[in-house]
Amino acid sequence: MLTIFRALLLAALLGAGWGPAAAGSASPWGGNYFPNLPVVTQDGKTLRFYDDVIKGKVVVISFIYTSCPDVCPLTTARLALAADQLGDTLGRDVFFVSMTVDPETDTPARLKTYAEAFTSNPGWLFLTGKPEDMRAINSKFGNRSPLLAEHKMEIVLGNDATGDWQRGTPFGEIASLVFDIRGMSPRLSAAQASANSDGNEPVIISRNPGETLFRKLCTPCHTVGVGNRVGPDLFGVASRRTPDWLASFIMSPGKMRRSGDPVALALDKKFPGVKMPELGLSANDANDLIVYLKAATERVEAAKDSLPAIPPHDPKTHTHAKASAAPVTNWPDPP
Ligand code: HEC
Known part of the structure; x- marks a missing residue:
């Protein structure tokens, strides 16, 4: 574990960025690439993986399991920081999807408890399903190891409409992760280009x-x-x-x-x-x-x-979604 974290830390400090998810310029990850299998959300809703979760959307996909003792909670917590910065565009322009690699253990209820520690944004799904279905989907993202601890720590960022898919790390600067996520969405990248220094984190200089x-x-x-x-x-x-x-x-x-x-x-x-x-x-x-x-x-x-008073972050009440009048999620209801 020490070596994994040393490697992560090093990668993060060296500013590891995004790389193409698939070789070649035209991404082969189209509608026929992802299996359209049923998956179940943390709220117990059944969705079709391609049609309901991926199709036409900008998505940020991570791979987790709730009993994961090390990397997954850190990945999820870092994504939650990015989610805070994305505000109510999460669930409207961009969607987060955390896929369990341990569907045998991770029931929707377990995923719900886990999700609630990090977010209450309805634009962030935590998905489980039948073990064989989850394996089929996860393997399309390169998660083929039967060992939980060996699952991918990378995240996948994609725009299904444009066929643009990239792999990345949640361990770099949050601001640059948010920048890359917005860059996937034509609408957000236009807004990003006109605003200049929104949500920039200070560059980390090793003071100690x-x-x-x-x-x-x-x-x-x-x-x-x-x-x-x-x-x-x-x-x-x-x-x-x-x-x-x-x-x-x-x-x-x-x-x-x-x-x-x-x-x-x-x-x-x-x-x-x-x-x-x-x-x-x-x-x-x-x-x-x-x-x-x-x-x-x-x-x-x-x-x-x-110091000015800063309200504490409480994922249960801190929801950008609730603040806006219009429903911000467009996950479809199951038929
Ligand atoms: C993924 C989230 C997460 C990360 C990352 C994390 N912690 Fe924690 N930490 C927790 C939680 C949750 C608790 C409460 C105890 C528990 O549930 O295990 C905790 C408890 C603690 C406590 C005990 C606090 C007390 O009141 O006694 C200390 C100290 C602590 N963490 C230090 C750290 C340090 C230092 C780091 C970074 C090297 C770190 N934590 C990283 C989630 C995290």
Whole structure:
């Protein structure tokens, strides 16, 4: 796991971008490429994979399983950051689709609990189905390994109408991911060209190693002083836990839960949708992160009085969809 994350981190820091999904200029991924098999959403609705999910749409497809201890929650959390930036264009101009690679375990109900930890946007589907159907669909995206841990960490970005398909990574800058997603939609790319610096993230300059790690691996799920996100606000965490506990938890939260650590179990209960992932971090990494968390807490404390109030991110209430009057999803109702 350590090596996978090192590789991801390296790729992210080197600015890995999008590549063509298929060789050649004309994409072979047309209507006949994707099987039109039934799939079931997190709300228990049955859809046809090609006709209802892909046809004519701009889609961002990821591959996950809910019991995934490491990469999937991070991928999903990073996509949720992109979803926030896309606002109500998600569900109208662009659609997110998270496909389970573990349909035996991932029932619609399980996917629903998982989805709710990250999003409430109806333009983001979490799909399961009959194991043989899901295998047939996932294999079209290159997911052919029977081993769950070997499933693809890439995401696939496509515009079915134009036949433009690309593979990419969710581990680069969120702003450039959003830029690439908007670029797939003629309408959004036109709007993007006329607005100039919408939603740009600051370029990551390694001020200290803990901060770089934190921004890459932790900010999708945590803030320091801005409230709970997918996981708890880490403001002051270094004073509410012992250094040993923090280091052990950051290195292997799963081990802590398995050993019956009461704090780890209580946190798990409080955040039921997703567990803190195993990020393959070393003792040095954990130490760098703790140093950073302390410094960030002090910065927030110092700035507290001068900071404008920012509402905490709560995926259950934070929905762009609800704010707009018109229904923003056009997933069809099943016949
Ligand atoms: C995919 C989301 C996700 C990512 C990424 C993530 N965490 Fe967490 N984290 C959680 C959740 C959820 C919890 C609550 C405990 C649980 O459910 O396992 C948590 C709990 C914690 C806690 C315990 C907080 C407390 O109050 O004691 C610490 C510390 C922590 N995370 C640090 C980190 C650090 C450091 C990183 C980056 C290296 C990170 N987390 C990355 C989701 C995440």
